[in-house]
Amino acid sequence: MASHEVVPVPLRELTTLRTGAAPERMLDAETTADLIDALQAVWSSGDDWFVLGGGSNLFAGDEPFEGAVVRILTSGIEELPSPHEGRIRLRVQAGHSWDDLVAHAVQRGYAGIEAMSGIPGTVGAAPVQNVGAYGQEIQETLVEVELIDEGASEPVVVPADELGLGFRTSVLKHHYGEGQQRRAVILSVTLDLAVTGASGRVIRGEQLRRALGLSDFEPVSLEWVRERILATRAAKGMLLDEHDPDTHSAGSFFQNAIVPEHIARALPPECPRWPVEPDLDTMTVIPLESYYGLSPRDEKPEGLVKVSSAWMIENSGIGKGFKLPRSRASISTKHALALTNRGGATAAELGELARFIQSRVHAEFGLLLQPEPVLVGVDL
Template structure:
């Protein structure tokens, strides 16, 4: 593709991540075009080095020791409008380094519906399918068509349908899970979403309707939805603000817990919960050789339930603004689910606070909260 490898002086990761922890890597590359990104990855992989791709740094918790490897900063930009095979819809192909909220703003401004509830989520477009980002009941998997990616094992570039990414609650086959490795080691180059051409919409989801304070089924403008979501996120310290320490974190540090219905019933009734929608279009495959003309009835299963991690944390005695003695890390003063760096906090201090919260919730409710960000050189 003809891009050049652009090596720069390594920058401390504490200045490039929203949680503000981490030292400088051994080596740092920057890629402003797809060609540069492909060449940078190819160069790193040929050396057999440890590597990390870095977008907005908003979902990354980095340890205190310097990263012994190469960090590649993805700075690619651009939105391309494409025709959709579905009437009344449009497709947007977006470069991996493009800001996620910039994409949402573009979609809302042009009257394209499907992303507006995810307004204000920090980070880049390329990271969005890896985490299957979502907010207020809306997730990117609802509009994601495909991604263009490059595989580490082969160096080949391919277009992969969303159905092959193993998208689930805040997960995919590309995600580095805590204590594990991704099922597929690859880097996203671009993302394509399919959106409804409409400047207003009827809001259906319970979580989003509650957040917006809606009690009717009348259509509402996308611009209004975006404004309300941004205001709500700001009130919770979930919009990045240089002057607000409550935003110096990774957003929600812990995932809302997904539990079987029987477990949810054991929690206090006032614990907020939402059903995880079952697959109503599940396909049963029966080998032709064994088909006898009858298909057994599918046994209905109770859907899993998503319960509020923030509620569990507060009911375990961890209040907003809580911090351990002499620590510079604390729970946000606005939202119990966010752990924040109040100024100069080390990764060890953040980890200590996270472990304390996990132990309190487990002691009270028997549930182990899982971290949402990618952990690099740090353990909980």
């Protein structure tokens, strides 16, 4: 047995949703070199595999995973100069706690990720699904990632603009029903943050301003923002607490639906919605031999709108705290998007609840909600 191979631990002990049997194999990696060695050992064996960080975005099935799970336990933050005045770069190991990184940045007056305080999981998982909260997303500060592609002998550095970052997605994310566009593992992440010091900064984003209850444009400290965000997340059951079953979840189980404008207009006007920003970098290329001095008039593309899945769940007759008869799985009593394990719930029970919610929302509003966590050994 390789030095980094360990006795497999049931995934229900390593995931916040608390489901999953022990896999066939498990390997722990506490350094980048160990991680590369472990991955290459798994790849050469031909086993099925996946990596596990904080376990906060994984819904694992009741049957043992027939393959290898590589646990990323690396940590460390390196401060680097930024080529931009008034900014600093942080290179962070993939297994480092995301919230510990946010706390580090806030304590030192580095701005750009403070609204994402309290998000569980590891730094390496953050770019995979382009984590975000209250209008702030990692793609705003992400410079590059160091990763290793499946089967490769050496890692490479990939700029952020090559990761296909979108709303809770990237080319590295395993979407329900389909694989990743690029099967690779992140080893480290580099962010570029603004140095504000103790003076803080003016909050301009409307979504974050609403969450913080700001009515003016006076600067606020990063510590104050972090404290308010943590309190808000705790009120929604989105801060892990051993004694609060509402936090035994994978966070938001369903994604907010992104639909064309005409679909959004068909929903009740009370349904909260937010426009999805268009790609402002799109350009039209006209072959020189076809150019006669006038550019063709582009048809204005139909815009996309993000609509509230939580609102649709509650308005399809499923309220907070809802559970099916004799089930140990329920919707959080604090947040309609969170499916929770009330103690000993199986993946089958949580899956049954998820399918029921999907069917009710589809019957009422014609939209099929998509799961946000990575599903392993589970079908919806």
